[in-house]
Amino acid sequence: MRKNGFLLICTFLTSIVFAQKAEVIRLTREQAEGLFLKQNLQLLAEKMNIDAADAAVIQAKLWDNPNFSLGDVNLWSTKSQREQEQIPALFGKFAKNTEFTMELSQMIKTAGKRGKLINREKVSKEIAIQEFEETLRGLKLEVRKSLQELIYLQSYQRILNHQQEAFSNLIVAYKNQVAQGNIAKKDLIRLQSSQLELSGEIYEVKTNYNEQQKIIKTLLNIPPIDTVEIQEEDNTVKNPDDILLPKILEEASESRPDIKIANLQIDYFNKDLLYEKSQKVPDLTFAINYDRISAPWKDFIGFGVSFDLPFFNRNQGNVKLAQVNREQSKYQAKQMVNTAQQEITEAYNNYSETYHLYKDIQKENISEDLDHMLDAYTRNLMKRNISMLEFTDFMEAYKTNKETLLHTQKNLYIQFEELQYTVGKEIR
Incomplete structure (x- = not known):
């Protein structure tokens, strides 16, 4: 019975595993980005920081709760106390011969502290929004680079497999x-030696392909058993001569989230300084108290106010810290703009050089010629019209030229995406 039960469980688990069939998910670049925006877990988690900052604004708007205290209660009375003038009950027999005091107090913030705190937390929310945009900017670049890397590896594998097929037919x-x-x-x-060497390169490319599959499936939150296939499209690339470098340098200050964050930090510490200065003014606590019997008069009701005397602590340290933070944030904002402009210039120059290299390669238009020559060289080797050395030299040149074209094309698209990333917006 135990053996039969074990076999039944194994059969059940095996059926579950085979029921989860791997799928090939074919996506365009646009569909992949849509899936990323909808399903990326890091992006969804980062977005919740905005809700957390919004909660901090709500909390800052709340008033302090009033305070109620009950004291001086005698839980029992002695014989001598009862022989004296008795304390009547409040109602029925409740609180007979019982003394107590009650106090209700409410703290009132002065110097506009509440409003200043709300203003500071509102800036924190704006910072959280820009931090989300910064995360989105970085992840979008990672997705686009990974998609382009996947397209490159898909194409390069086809080239190598084509060569492998030619070698296999010749060897037979x-x-x-x-x-x-x-x-x-x-x-x-x-x-056979050339084929073995080619098999080793196919293995390395396949390993890189598997790594890119892992990256893209993690970014798109796709099940690990599935395979993502990106459909290749004829993307038109923008001529760098049509992109005005001074214009995109100027636009970066308005479009890059990290620069916006740096500027918001200045605003935050300005408001923080106002808030800390307001802390020098003591808050007021108003109170009303009731004393049943121990005051000079029975059922005594009194009013009072209390506040700290700012002799020693006038919040000097926090005010000084806020001033330092404000000045520091100004330097950091300037440094951020300087860094951004340097990054944009570098990305623009890299893209411009790659663009012109790619156009030069396209002018030669040797890709299709190489495909025709591969078949011709294979036929001529079979007919012994060329030597084995000529054939293997051509196969190496074929692979190198094809790989150079694909690699340059990949770099062109990636460097354009990096340029858009440094500018902080889509370049139209």
């Missing part, structure tokens, strides 16, 4: 020729 034919004694075995070994 050469084995027959070697068996018939028509071809020296050294030529077969040369082909």
Whole structure:
């Protein structure tokens, strides 16, 4: 029975595993970005910081609660106390011969502390919004770079597989020729060695492909057993000569979230300084108290006010800290603008150089010629019109030229995305 039960459980678990069939998810770039905005867990978590900052604003708007205290209660009365003038009950027999005092107090903040705190927390919320935008900016760049890397690896794998197929067909034919004694075995070994070397590169590319699959599936929150395939599209690239560098340098101050955060930090510490200065003025606590019997008069009701005397602590340290933070934030904002402008200039120059290199490669238009030549070289080797050395040299040149074209194209798109990232907006 135990054995049968164990087999039943194993069969059930195996059926569950096989029920979860892996799927190939085919996406365009636009669809992938839409999925990212909808499902990325880090983005969803970061967005909740805005709600947390909004809660801090709500909390700052709340008034302090009133305070109620009950004291001087005698829980029992002695015989001598009862023989004296008795204390009547409040109602029925409740509180007979019982003394107590009650006090109700309310603290009132002075010098506009509440309003100043609200204003400071509102800036904190604006900072949280820009921090979300900064996270979105960074993750969007990561998604786009990963998508482009995946497209590059998909294309490069096809090139290598095409070569692998050519080698496989030649090796089959050469084995027959070697068996018939028509071809020296050294030529077969040369082909097999080249194929083995190609297999090693295919393995490395596949490993990189698997790594990119992991990255993109994590960013899009896609199940690990599925495979993402990005559909290749003819994307038009923008001529860097049409992008005015002075214009995008100026736009960065208005579009980059990290610069906005730096400027908001100045505003935050300005408001923080006002709030800390207001703390020098003591708050007032108003109170009303009731004493049942121990005051000079029975059922005594009194009013009072209390406040700290600012002799020693006038919040000097926190005021000084707020002043230092404000001045520090001004320097940091200037440094942020300077860093951003340097990043934009570097990204623009890199994109411009890659763009012109890519256009030069396109002018040669050798990609299609190489594909035709691959078939021609394979046929000519079979007919012994070319030597084995010529064939293997061509195969290496074929792979190198194809890889250079794909790599330059990948870098072109990635560097354009990096330029958009440094500017902080889409470049139209």
